[in-house]
Amino acid sequence: MSAAPRRWTPLAGLLAGHTVSLTGNMLTYIALPLYVLAETGSATATGLTAAFAIAPVVLGGALGGVLVDRIGYRRASVLADLVSCLTIAAVPLLDATVGLPFWALLGLVFLSGLLDTPGQTARNALLPEAAAAAGVPIERAVGWYEATERGSRLLGAPLAGLLVATLGALPVLALDAVTFAISAVLVATLVPRDMRPAGTATEPSAGYWRDFDVGLRFLLHEPLLRAVVLLVLVTNFFDATKSNVLLPLVAERDLGGATAFGLLVGAMGGGALAGSLLFSAVGHRLPRRATFVTAFAIAGPAPFWALAAAPPLPVVVAVFAVAGFAAGAINPLIGAVKLERIPGHMRARVYGVVGAGAWAAMPVGALLAGLAADRFGTTTTLLCVSAGYLLVSLVPLLGGPWRTMRRPATPPAQPATPPAQPAGPPAVARANDGTPGRR
Numbered sequence: 001m002s003a004a005p006r007r008w009t010p011l012a013g014l015l016a017g018h019t020v021s022l023t024g025n026m027l028t029y030i031a032l033p034l035y036v037l038a039e040t041g042s043a044t045a046t047g048l049t050a051a052f053a054i055a056p057v058v059l060g061g062a063l064g065g066v067l068v069d070r071i072g073y074r075r076a077s078v079l080a081d082l083v084s085c086l087t088i089a090a091v092p093l094l095d096a097t098v099g100l101p102f103w104a105l106l107g108l109v110f111l112s113g114l115l116d117t118p119g120q121t122a123r124n125a126l127l128p129e130a131a132a133a134a135g136v137p138i139e140r141a142v143g144w145y146e147a148t149e150r151g152s153r154l155l156g157a158p159l160a161g162l163l164v165a166t167l168g169a170l171p172v173l174a175l176d177a178v179t180f181a182i183s184a185v186l187v188a189t190l191v192p193r194d195m196r197p198a199g200t201a202t203e204p205s206a207g208y209w210r211d212f213d214v215g216l217r218f219l220l221h222e223p224l225l226r227a228v229v230l231l232v233l234v235t236n237f238f239d240a241t242k243s244n245v246l247l248p249l250v251a252e253r254d255l256g257g258a259t260a261f262g263l264l265v266g267a268m269g270g271g272a273l274a275g276s277l278l279f280s281a282v283g284h285r286l287p288r289r290a291t292f293v294t295a296f297a298i299a300g301p302a303p304f305w306a307l308a309a310a311p312p313l314p315v316v317v318a319v320f321a322v323a324g325f326a327a328g329a330i331n332p333l334i335g336a337v338k339l340e341r342i343p344g345h346m347r348a349r350v351y352g353v354v355g356a357g358a359w360a361a362m363p364v365g366a367l368l369a370g371l372a373a374d375r376f377g378t379t380t381t382l383l384c385v386s387a388g389y390l391l392v393s394l395v396p397l398l399g400g401p402w403r404t405m406r407r408p409a410t411p412p413a414q415p416a417t418p419p420a421q422p423a424g425p426p427a428v429a430r431a432n433d434g435t436p437g438r439r
Contacts, residue, residue, distance in 0.1 A: 007133050007134050007135065008133075008134045009190050010126075010133050010134070010190065010191050010192060011127075011130040011131060011136065011141065013130075013186055013187055013189070013190025014123050014126055014127060014130050014145075014187065014190075014191060015145065015148050016190070017077065017081075017123065017184075017186040017187040017190075018120070018123050018145065018148050018149070018183075019148040019151060020179050020183040020186060021081055021119070021120075021179065021180060021183035022148065022149050022156070023152040023156040023179055024175075024176040024178075024179030024183070025116075025152070025156075025176075026152055026155075026156030026157045026159075026265070026269075027159075027160045027163075027172050027173070027175055027176040027179065028088065028112075028172075028176050029157070029160070029265070030157055030160035030161055030164060030172070030258065030261055030262050030265065031160060031163075031164050031169040031173050031176070032049065032053070032109070032169070032173070033046050033050065033244065033248040034164055034169055034248060034252065034257075034258050034261070035170065035173075036049045036105075037248065037249075038169070039102075040102070042374075043245060043249055043370045043373045043374050044370040044371055044374055045102070045370070046244075046245055046248065046370055047244070047245045047366045047367045047368070047369055047371065047373075048106070048367060048370065049105070049106065050240065050244035050245060050363070050366035050367070050370075051363035051364070051367040052109045052363075053109045053110075053244075054113070054244070054362040054363040054366060055110065055113075056110050056111070056112075056114040056116075057113045057116060057117045057359050057362075059114065059356070067118065068118050068125070069346065073122040073123070073125050073126045073195075074122070074126070074187060074188070074191045074192075074195065076118055076119060076121075076122035077119050077122040077123050077126075077184075077187045078184045078187055078188045079115065079119070080115035080116060080119025080120075080122070081119055081181070081183045081184035081187070082180070082181070083112075083114075083115045084112050084115065084116055084180045085178075085180035085181045085184070086177075087108050087111045088108075088112050088173055088174075088176050088177040088180065089173075089174060090108050091105065091108050091109075091170070091173050092171065092173050092174045093174075094108075096170070117355055117356070117359075121351045121355065123187070124145070124335070124351060125351060126191065126195060127141055127142065127145055128339055130191070130195065133195075138336065140280045140281075142331075142332045142335040142336050142339070143279050143281075143332045144276075144280055145335070146272075146276045146331040146335065147273050147276040147277050147280065147328075149272075149276075149331070151269070151273045154269040154270035155266070155269075156266075156269075157261075157262045157263075157264075157265030157266040157269055158259075158262045158266035159262070160172055160258075160262050161258045161259045161262020161263060161265075161266075162258075162259060162262065163175070164258040164262070165257065165258040165259050214346065215346055215350045215353050216353050218342070218346065218350050219350060219353050219354060219357070222341060223400075223401035223404070224341070224401045224402070224404050225337070225338065225341060225342075225354065227396075227401045227402060228334060228337070228354075229357040229358055230357075231392065231395055232334075232357075232358040233359075233360055233361050234388075234392045235296065235300060235393065236361060236365070237362060237364065237365040238365065238385050238388060238389045238392075239300075239365070240361075240362035240365035240366045240369070241366065241372075241381070241385050242303060242304060242307070242382075242385070243265075244366040244369070245366055245373060246304075246369055246373060246378055246381060246382055246385075247261065247264065247265075247307065248261055249378055250310075250378055251264065253378075255313055255316070260313060263313075263317060264316060264317060264320050265320075267317045267318075267320040267321040268323060268327070270321060270324065271321035271322060271323065271325035271326075271327070271328065272324035272325065272327045272328040273324075273328065274325055274328060275295075275324065275325040275327060275328015275329055276328040276332060277328075278328070279328060279329045279332050279333075280332065286329075288333055288337075288405045288406060289396055289403075289405045289406075292329075292330065292333050292396060292405065293393065293396050294326070295326045295327060295329045295330050295333075296326075296393035297393045297394065299324070299326040299327035299330065300323075300390065301386040301387075301393075302319050302322065303319060303320055303323050304382045304383070304385055304386030304389065305382075305383075305386055306319035306320065307378075307382050308378075308383050308386070310379075337405065338350075338351065338354065369381060369385075
């Protein structure tokens with residue numbers, strides 16, 4: 001009886017730390033754009049702030065994966081949360097003391113996001129070992145892991161909306177700093193120091209940029225992962241226009257402000273939580289490519305149409321919940337395919353490159369959304385983006401590398417000791433059809 005808690009503790013620690021950290025992210029996600037809107041009244045300034053929040057996520061993902069592989073996944077997760085705690089706490093502290101000019105806010109937002117992606121990458125990279133220790137199938141563990149993100153949206157977003165409406169944005173940002181500290185403590189105390197993928201302890205280092213190049217070339221030589229990154233790059237561009245600019249604008253001007261904003265994000269997160277849990281139960285029986293396309297086609301354009309049509313708030317909430325339910329299958333599919341194809345000893349660096357590629361266009365999307373909303377209006381911008389989203393979501397039906405999305409008949413073999421410079425991705429079992437990406 002005593003062995004069971006020890007086997008479940010690492011997985012529980014990862015899931016709990018991830019949940020608390022992402023709940024804190026939701027607090028900032030709701031509070032920050034509303035704070036900027038209240039201070040400036042400008043959609044362009046809101047888009048610029050979002051761009052500064054997203055750009056370090058791209059840089060940190062691309063360049064931080066090698067560091068995560070080197071310093072250790074558990075340590076990287078704890079360090080990332082502690083840095084985010086300090087930088088987020090500085091926003092309300094400076095505003096209440098010496099003042100917070102807009103350029104300083106942008107700098108703190110940038111620093112806060114710089115280690116956020118490496119921290120999430122580190123927790124993600126430990127998931128197979130934690131799942132194995134608990135005796136949980138990897139697709140089920142990935143489904144649970146993604147469900148923590150959806151649950152964070154379900155709980156954190158409406159809570160943040162209510163707190164911003166009653167307390168103001170700055171106290172909510174202070175609370176966010178506390179959540180990062182709690183996440184660091186959970187991972188530090190519940191995840192064993194020696195938990196790491198096989199091969200990481202003995203892997204020789206050829207230098208930072210050489211190690212980074214190995215991860216980059218692996219992705220470039222993996223057709224399906226490369227296709228996934230390109231598709232998510234474009235869809236995340238569209239998502240950034242909605243999530244970081246258009247949704248807070250419509251919520252503030254037409255739907256009742258912070259409470260409506262949080263309710264909509266929470267509805268989508270709640271739907272996605274249900275979708276992730278359902279996928280964790282039955283996902284291994286579903287055709288991957290068909291599920292992937294269907295989920296994207298429903299989850300992507302529908303929220304844009306609902307915001308543009310401007311029906312009553314309960315109708316918009318229902319649409320967001322349905323879209324979230326469809327979205328619940330996307331990240332587990334992506335996560336399962338990544339874990340099947342990427343060797344354990346280089347997960348963090350490849351995950352970092354994949355994540356950076358998927359997020360690379362989001363700062364541009366947020367900035368352009370602010371400019372377009374000021375120039376053409378929110379309704380026109382919403383309709384144009386939704387049309388593009390629908391077209392892109394159907395791309396996997398064209399075939400090509402998407403045909404290899406099937407589930408492998410047997411788990412891919414992982415080399416015990418990696419070569420210093422592989423000529424390409426190691427051979428993995430291919431089957432046919434599924435696949436960072438999305439935060």
